[in-house]
Amino acid sequence: MLITTNEVKQKLIESLNLEDLTPDDIDDNTPLFNEGLGLDSVDAIELIVALDTAYNIKFENMNELKEIFANISNLTDYINKNLKR
Known part of the structure; x- marks a missing residue:
């Protein structure tokens, strides 16, 4: 089962306490x-920990982080490609 961009947005909002945003407020x-x-950078670390906890996702190649975390669409693609369920 694939993770949706809305699920990733919700995880981002929850893990970073972005209470003034909803998934609909964030474009992919x-x-x-x-x-x-x-x-x-502190937000990035918190998000990495939250995604590891939720989806067992490891971000091992630090050189790819800028591209992975460029936007929700890239992040969702990375999660789905590396999801360990």
Whole structure:
């Protein structure tokens, strides 16, 4: 069973306590960092831990993180490709 972008958005909102946002507020292609949602490196670490806990996803190649975390769509694709259920 594939994880949807809405599930990833909900996990992002919950893990980072973004209480003023709903999944519908976040476009799948909105950048997660800088000009997009404005997340920072601490948020990235918290999100990595939350995704590892929820989906048993490991982010082993640090060189790929910028691309993986570019937006919800990329992140969802990565989770689905590496999902261990």
